[in-house]
Amino acid sequence: MTTHSAAEFDKIAREYDESRGGTARAEGFAEQLAPLLDPDRVLLDVGIGTGIVAAELVRRGIPTVGVDLAPAMLSLARRRLGAAVAVADAARLPIRSASVAQTVSTWLLHVVPDRAAVFQEVARVLKPGGRYYVIPARGQRPTDEIGVVVNELEDLLDPQRSRQDGPEELAPTAESCGLSYLGPFGQRTKVFEESPEDMAQALSAGLFSGSWTGGAKAAEATESACAKLRALSDPGRPRKREVVDAVLVFERVRDV
Ligand SMILES: C[S@@+](CC[C@H](N)C(=O)[O-])C[C@H]1O[C@@H](n2cnc3c(N)ncnc32)[C@H](O)[C@@H]1O
DSSP states (O other), rough: OOOOOHHHHHOOOOHHHHHHHHHHHHHHHHHGGGGGSTTTTTTEEETTTTTTHHHHHHHHHHEEEEEEHHHHHHHHHHHHGGGGEEEEEEETTOSSOOOOOEEEEESSSTOOOOHHHHHHHHHHHHEEEEEEEEEEESSOOOOOOHHHHHHHHHHHOOOTTTTTOOOHHHHHHHHHHHHHEEEEEEEEEEEEEEHHHHHHHHHTTTTGGGSSHHHHHHHHHHHHHHHHHTEEEEEETTTEEEEEEEEEEEOOOOTT
16 A cells, blocks of 8 residues: 555656756765675665666666655666566565565655554564665754754654654664664765755745645645745855765664
8 A cells, every 4th residue: 555655756756866866866875885785685775766876776786676665756766777676665575584685775764654664674574684774864954044944844844753764763763673773884975056946946846755744734834934945145046055964774683
């Protein structure tokens, strides 16, 4: 059964790659991940999306297969990776227990309704000692003037912080599912340019997954955030922005 977020990703599948930093983001993630991965073992990408990151991993010699719940996202992944992808729920993986040596998820755990169910499934399919590599979407939130408005919107729409996916939120859940948190690795600072107007347009176009639930209240909060962005000085001027990405590494404990 599809989830609300997967259905929304299907709607934006065509714009997804470009709206999320295009090939440059995928190359950056692959460069962070590849040194941590074993090129002699198949990697399972859970929530593979359009396959943009997986394709860069394959280019770097990592044999990769993947699953995603959104068929339109996955059809783009199929163009990149062929038959190595399948429609499946991260919380119900169609994979034999203890059969996978390494798994990865980039920008998945902030959109799943039950991340404990995902950790449980990843722990189930991993071999003892196998690893789960996670690049969070909201691990370190930028606090520049655009970031402040977006963070405020996120906090308003998600007071329970169920969409925050930094180590403080993920590690306790992972540990309770038999995945021990080894720490952040491969930290990388990405510098890019974006104007408040660019961000306002992305929010208005429904590209921000944080606004997908919450109905009229979320729509109102999103419009108010757009107004705040447009009220910043010279809103069309690109600002230099910075985000810091890290790979959070979890290991399946050997005696589960
Ligand atoms: C933000 S995108 C990230 C895609 C890809 N990992 C990347 O970095 O480009 C999140 C992806 O998770 C998928 N997704 C959401 N819930 C899922 C679930 N329960 N099982 C599998 N995939 C899911 C969505 O369909 C979407 O493709």
